[in-house]
Amino acid sequence: MTEQAKVPAIRFAGFTDPWEQRKLGDVASSFDYGLNAAATEYDGQNKYLRITDIDDETHEFSKSDLTTPLADLAMSADYLLKEGDLLFARTGASVGKTYLYRQFDGMVYFAGFLIRARIGEGADPEFAYQATLTDAYKKYVAITSQRSGQPGVNAQEYADYQLMLPSKTEQQQIGMTLRSLDDLITLHQRKYDKLVILKKSMLEKMFPKDGESVPEIRFAGFTDPWEQRKASEVFQIVDDRGHPTLPVLSATQNQGMIYRDDSGRYIGHDESNEIGYKRVLPGDFVVHLRSFQGGFAHSQYEGITSPAYTVFRAKEPTSHSDRFWKHWFMSEHFIAGLSTVTYGIRDGRSISVDEFMNTFLAFPAVEEQAAISRLFDYLDDLITLHQRKLELLQNIKKSLLDKMFV
Secondary structure (H helix, E strand, C coil), X not given: CCHHHHCCCCCCCCCCCCCEEEEHHHHEEEEEECECCCEEECCCCEEEECHXXXXXXXXXXXXXXXXXXXXXXXXXXXXXXXXXXXXXXXXXXXXXXEEECCHHHCEEEEEXXXXXXXXXXXXXXXXXXXXXXXXXXXXXXXXXXXXXXCCECCHHHHHCCEEEECCHHHHHHHHHHHHHHHHHHHHHHHHHHHHHHHHHHHXXXXXXXXXXXXXXXXXXXXCCCXXXXXXXXXEEEECCECCCCCCEEEEECCCEEEEHHHCCCCCCCCHHHHHHCEEECCCCEEECCCHHHHCCEEECCCEEECCCCEEEEECCHHHCCHHHHHHHHCCHHHHHHHHHHEECCHHHCEECHHHHCCXXXXXXXXXXXXXXXXXXXXXXXXXXXXXXHHHHXXXXXXXXXXXXXX
């Protein structure tokens, strides 16, 4: 390795010394295997950390299912984590996953399928942890973990991992910066998760439950009971072909109908067959091959789509808000109900459109439909905003990991 290659692409001002190559074992005072004990009901103080308790995305201690080790804790003090302890998953599909203990996680004992590296005074634990998120570390784990059975990396192999280290002061600067970015990502992830949960809850409360004529929550001023009509009385199937010059639309589970060129996938097909594709208008719905999982796809665009799909629209557009139906047709409750008109197994499942048209749908007057759709459109916009912020921050973090480490 040349001297020039011993510094990262991005550095903080004031740091000019080359980085040194060291083994992880050189900066850790010990590598220890965890406690071999079963988990029992959480006692309110002593937490037990297993591989599955480390979140795959954030690498934080997920406290949704806390437990306590079934062991004599007075004799298990060696397994109690301290500030700066870095844990490694040693076997299975999660091999290589890491977690850095922080005091706010409380009293935590680590389980047997984890290995603890106690980072010494000469290195910054946060820097060492962030180094385990780099592509270089992931490549090392992928190669080293290969076994005849389950993948695995033992303590000596983790100790042998070689990484480039700057001065401790520079390590601390890098670690603190990336930790601040992680905290920001976590904040936006929580906001995003809360909005998704809020939308799900509101969908359950603003549409009537089975057997009821009004929802649990309504906007002020709306008191009339919702109508119950067969789907065939509300919607009509359309089969309009012979428009090969229109753009081809693809069905997605989350975005509805989108232009095929925007799907990011190449789908080979004979363009001469497009004469037989079905025309889709803005406000139409499409029953596609994955509708049993994602509901019916709503279209904002005019275009053509596969003749294998079913296209339908409201018989009386002035009496029905297509956006109201869009939110209902993509709700978990509606999708679960599609099981009664779905046939086949696994990926071969398909919806009987004829049977769906015989099911009953509940809906209010168009004015209430519009009010409901505005609320869910607003929630969707907020969810999309936080999702984009989250993706931007995650991309920034990935870029910094690439450029702030050697």
